[in-house]
Amino acid sequence: MVEEIIPRQPIKSGLYHDVDRDMLFTRLLEENKDVLLNVNLSGLGKSSTLEINERSAELEKMGKKVYRFGLGQSPFPVPEDVVESLRQNAHQKDYLPVIGLEGLRDAVCGYIERKVGVKYNPQNVLVGPGSKELIFLVQLAFDGELILPAPSWVSYIPQAKIVGRKIRLFPTSEETGWKITAKMLATLIEEDSINEYSKPKLLLLNYPNNPTGATYTEKELKKLAKVASKANILIISDEIYGDTSYDGVYRSISRYYPEGTIISTGLSKWCGAGGWRLGVFIFPEKLKWLHNALSIIASETYTSVSAPIQYASITAFNGSPSIERYLVNSRKILEYIGHWSARTLRNAGITVNDPQGGFYLFPNFENFEDAMNEAGIETGEELTKRLLSDTGVAILPGKDFSRPITELTARLAYVNFDGGKALEALENGYGELDESFLDMYAPDVKDGILRIVDWVGQFK
Ligand SMILES: Cc1ncc(COP(=O)(O)O)c(C=O)c1O
Numbered sequence: 001m002v003e004e005i006i007p008r009q010p011i012k013s014g015l016y017h018d019v020d021r022d023m024l025f026t027r028l029l030e031e032n033k034d035v036l037l038n039v040n041l042s043g044l045g046k047s048s049t050l051e052i053n054e055r056s057a058e059l060e061k062m063g064k065k066v067y068r069f070g071l072g073q074s075p076f077p078v079p080e081d082v083v084e085s086l087r088q089n090a091h092q093k094d095y096l097p098v099i100g101l102e103g104l105r106d107a108v109c110g111y112i113e114r115k116v117g118v119k120y121n122p123q124n125v126l127v128g129p130g131s132k133e134l135i136f137l138v139q140l141a142f143d144g145e146l147i148l149p150a151p152s153w154v155s156y157i158p159q160a161k162i163v164g165r166k167i168r169l170f171p172t173s174e175e176t177g178w179k180i181t182a183k184m185l186a187t188l189i190e191e192d193s194i195n196e197y198s199k200p201k202l203l204l205l206n207y208p209n210n211p212t213g214a215t216y217t218e219k220e221l222k223k224l225a226k227v228a229s230k231a232n233i234l235i236i237s238d239e240i241y242g243d244t245s246y247d248g249v250y251r252s253i254s255r256y257y258p259e260g261t262i263i264s265t266g267l268s269k270w271c272g273a274g275g276w277r278l279g280v281f282i283f284p285e286k287l288k289w290l291h292n293a294l295s296i297i298a299s300e301t302y303t304s305v306s307a308p309i310q311y312a313s314i315t316a317f318n319g320s321p322s323i324e325r326y327l328v329n330s331r332k333i334l335e336y337i338g339h340w341s342a343r344t345l346r347n348a349g350i351t352v353n354d355p356q357g358g359f360y361l362f363p364n365f366e367n368f369e370d371a372m373n374e375a376g377i378e379t380g381e382e383l384t385k386r387l388l389s390d391t392g393v394a395i396l397p398g399k400d401f402s403r404p405i406t407e408l409t410a411r412l413a414y415v416n417f418d419g420g421k422a423l424e425a426l427e428n429g430y431g432e433l434d435e436s437f438l439d440m441y442a443p444d445v446k447d448g449i450l451r452i453v454d455w456v457g458q459f460k
Contacts, residue, residue: 073274074271082323115252222256273316381405
């Protein structure tokens, strides 16, 4: 069944969120009750992320140890070659073309050709201040409805609400790895055709996935592509974690449906450079009209991305043997930590899939539901709040990722470790990763996971 969220009707406060924006809007509303805000902003209330961050800060102030598993930031430093390139280009001061520096667009096409095997025209690349901004721009420009699997990344829905876009959610389940299937998509299309309800559709597909750590197989992508292509659905393939797949295989649905897919990527995750704010969209020729539209909005809003960052990003997208080693080693570290964490939680009775890329787990505490309910924990938010105050472990409730409020799911980011030191250990020949690697290089992750295990013991 597909859940529909009609914009311009407030939804329950805090159901969907983004930390910075929520903070701003909540403050505006609290401090200035008669501000005249666009009705689309109603319902974008204070998020549980914000509350958990505030509570974490309070606990730390009180001298308590907090395990920060809430923030989705890469634990690794930016590769040295890329940092050096930024140093060399600090003097670059000119405004650059709206669609991005030519050399960078060439490098991005080279990167995609190496990873995906599809050739793109550098004229059809758009460089933006983070892929988040580009995803927002496409939501603003496209005339149709947004289709999303649930769970999904936190910002897709608030963005859609801000621009007044209709959202249709596919609730997924653990059994299908929290993924949508071609059959689900086909059913939606069929239902719409019977109802003569056929708005153009934009499907946002993210893999490896935030918040679940799952990725699609080639076969699944091929099947989804076939259905999407038949129904002329526009896909944004959010491949921001594409280079973090633990098996080293970069997957992209654009291989099977190039004409209807926009590839979205950037430096934030595989290159550890979230704060550099560099994202890219790669369009096929057939979607040139959308590239043009986004370029116009870009020219009237952010103009172009910071020049030194664009020059340095050429080095990142061109790649090098040392960047390749950085990627191989970061994947190895994340895979070990992610699998160890999932295994340890499962052994304690928590339901959770092994992650296949990125740095997230999406545990489900449903096995403890009765005892938790008796203890007054009836929602994911109550669970995460209680876990934080009892153990100092900060995770985010599933509702922030569009799951039902009463579902006892949560997102756990296993990034609370010094990625630089861990990478150095591998560079220096650390052999097979084992638990002593965790003790030495990710002790807080190990401790935090063991605290969760201890904590659920009382609900058995
Ligand atoms: C799934 C997903 N997509 C997109 C983004 C946005 O990344 P950026 O704007 O840093 O390129 C993020 C960042 O957390 C993400 O997790």
